[in-house]
Amino acid sequence: MTATGPKAFIPDEGIAPDEFEPNLVGRYKLDKVFAYASWAATIIGLVVLAFLLISTFADGLPRLGSSFLTSFPSRNAGRAGIASALAGTVWLLLITAAFAFPIGVGTGIYLQEFATDSWFAKMVEVNISNLAAVPSIIYGLLGLMVFVRILEPITGGRSVLAGGLTLALLILPVIIVATRETLKAIPDSLRIAGMALGSTRWQVVRDHVLPLALPGILTGTILGLSRAIGETAPLIVIGAQTFVPFLPTGLRSSFSALPIQIFNWTSRPQEAFHANAAAASIVLLVVLVSMNAVAIYLRNRFQQNR
Amino acid sequence: MHSNSAAAVGTSNAFHVEKGNYYYGSVLAVRDVFLEIPEKKITAFIGPSGCGKSTVLRCFNRLNDLIPSARVEGKITYRGVDIYDKSVDATELRRRIGMVFQKPNPFPKSIYENVAYGARINGYKGDMDVLVERALRGSALWDEVKDKLKDSGLSISGGQQQRLCIARAIAIEPEVLLMDEPCSALDPISTLRVEELMQELKKHYTIIIVTHNMQQASRVSDMTAFYNAQATDKGGKMGYLVEYAPTQTIFNNPSQVATQDYVSGRFG
Ligand SMILES: Nc1ncnc2c1ncn2[C@@H]1O[C@H](COP(=O)(O)OP(=O)(O)O)[C@@H](O)[C@H]1O
Numbered sequence A: 001m002t003a004t005g006p007k008a009f010i011p012d013e014g015i016a017p018d019e020f021e022p023n024l025v026g027r028y029k030l031d032k033v034f035a036y037a038s039w040a041a042t043i044i045g046l047v048v049l050a051f052l053l054i055s056t057f058a059d060g061l062p063r064l065g066s067s068f069l070t071s072f073p074s075r076n077a078g079r080a081g082i083a084s085a086l087a088g089t090v091w092l093l094l095i096t097a098a099f100a101f102p103i104g105v106g107t108g109i110y111l112q113e114f115a116t117d118s119w120f121a122k123m124v125e126v127n128i129s130n131l132a133a134v135p136s137i138i139y140g141l142l143g144l145m146v147f148v149r150i151l152e153p154i155t156g157g158r159s160v161l162a163g164g165l166t167l168a169l170l171i172l173p174v175i176i177v178a179t180r181e182t183l184k185a186i187p188d189s190l191r192i193a194g195m196a197l198g199s200t201r202w203q204v205v206r207d208h209v210l211p212l213a214l215p216g217i218l219t220g221t222i223l224g225l226s227r228a229i230g231e232t233a234p235l236i237v238i239g240a241q242t243f244v245p246f247l248p249t250g251l252r253s254s255f256s257a258l259p260i261q262i263f264n265w266t267s268r269p270q271e272a273f274h275a276n277a278a279a280a281s282i283v284l285l286v287v288l289v290s291m292n293a294v295a296i297y298l299r300n301r302f303q304q305n306r
Numbered sequence B: 001m002h003s004n005s006a007a008a009v010g011t012s013n014a015f016h017v018e019k020g021n022y023y024y025g026s027v028l029a030v031r032d033v034f035l036e037i038p039e040k041k042i043t044a045f046i047g048p049s050g051c052g053k054s055t056v057l058r059c060f061n062r063l064n065d066l067i068p069s070a071r072v073e074g075k076i077t078y079r080g081v082d083i084y085d086k087s088v089d090a091t092e093l094r095r096r097i098g099m100v101f102q103k104p105n106p107f108p109k110s111i112y113e114n115v116a117y118g119a120r121i122n123g124y125k126g127d128m129d130v131l132v133e134r135a136l137r138g139s140a141l142w143d144e145v146k147d148k149l150k151d152s153g154l155s156i157s158g159g160q161q162q163r164l165c166i167a168r169a170i171a172i173e174p175e176v177l178l179m180d181e182p183c184s185a186l187d188p189i190s191t192l193r194v195e196e197l198m199q200e201l202k203k204h205y206t207i208i209i210v211t212h213n214m215q216q217a218s219r220v221s222d223m224t225a226f227y228n229a230q231a232t233d234k235g236g237k238m239g240y241l242v243e244y245a246p247t248q249t250i251f252n253n254p255s256q257v258a259t260q261d262y263v264s265g266r267f268g
């Protein structure tokens, strides 16, 4: 620097070197303490999880055979199976997805791409963030009131349709928020480029924004669905059955679900039923882990594309 | 500065801007714009950052409509029609008035699809291959990409991407090309290619270009508008049109002192 350089760079006008006290030893020590503390926290979490998994697998694996998957509930623990509960969970999954996906994604697209700063859009937004924080049992009460009682002529009361609709309601905020976050991450320059060519808003969304956003939206949806199939409380409230000796025959059929079955078996006094509960838990875990794996795969593909 | 510019360069006028005031919310961003943009000529907008060049440019294809807070006062006519009139459809207007942006922004699709897209959404019925080739030749990109039309538009260099964006814009046969600092993200050689291309495009299109580069303005343009910004009492900046004249006049014999100072590099 010559004499014309900025003043702060002239050494004798700055802070004298001996006013610094780097104390590297002390700072490194603190560094280590934090590293160990966070390592310990991780290990505690992992150990608890591993213990849970091991005890579940130890109890449940011996019970897991093909007959366990294809048998109906029974008073005899050794002959009982999860056929109706597993089928119920699959039905719930499909119904929930069929309602929550189009409505959630549609709402997300509307709020992010079309809504202006109107009073209406703001109100919807505030309500959605609030809904995401509502405990699931409240959704159960809402489902009981609306889908089981008021809409009984359509849903047939305590039916798999009423259950699916309730779970759809429960995960709507998750899907809406995931959709909006994904859309927010799509650069505006793309939308502007489309508009400048004479596209309408919908054409821009359909042709440029959604193809890029779809993996992210699907990820959010799958995570929402995997939350839904683990839910027990709202299904108990709307009246899922614990003893269903048949597969669901239609939307208005009564139903059971894996978490309900697990809950029921766990609350029995006999040890043999506890083994059944553990085995059913393994099945539920496998379903959940594979759904999350799909979600992670989609998210990775999404990140590569951008 | 209100002289008839079209007469000065010997054509009719494409745009006519009368007492334009442009707001974002309640903030007046650019005031008192009077312009007459001649057909099939290149008009350059120069001036320091933040003086409102992009704001004015985005009014010509009503892209400002996408910014909720943006508001326009005054009159802008294109070929005699008030483009902010209720009867004018902004989507149709944007097909006729193409735009190229500062940062090349091809769609994340193939080179072919990038060019074909505009034609497709505007209901083009002819042979798409012919149209794509013509547009790519028109933007001097054909020879470089003709063997990789299926590759992503993002896989080519920045300069090529910008020419792809030009191809995309001219594929739908617009009448005007708006270019907002089209070369500012490009290296000097790519810049030169785009400038040569502009001279070629000027035969068919009315071009308005925003540029930070004064040499570029003096090299390529026929008319030049110089904008400046003044401080407001609220601590913000307000842009205004200082002088609008044939490029020769702006660079050699401007009537305003501020213009003289700016083009000679004394500020900005
Ligand atoms: N979307 C916007 N919202 C609010 N203010 C804006 C927006 N775009 C530009 N402005 C303001 O308008 C003024 C002019 O900006 P711009 O037209 O981008 O100038 P230039 O292109 O000459 O650099 C600036 O003060 C800028 O802050």
Ligand SMILES: [Mg+2]
Pocket (backbone or CB within 6 Å): B053, B054, B055, B180, B210
């Ligand atoms: Mg600008």
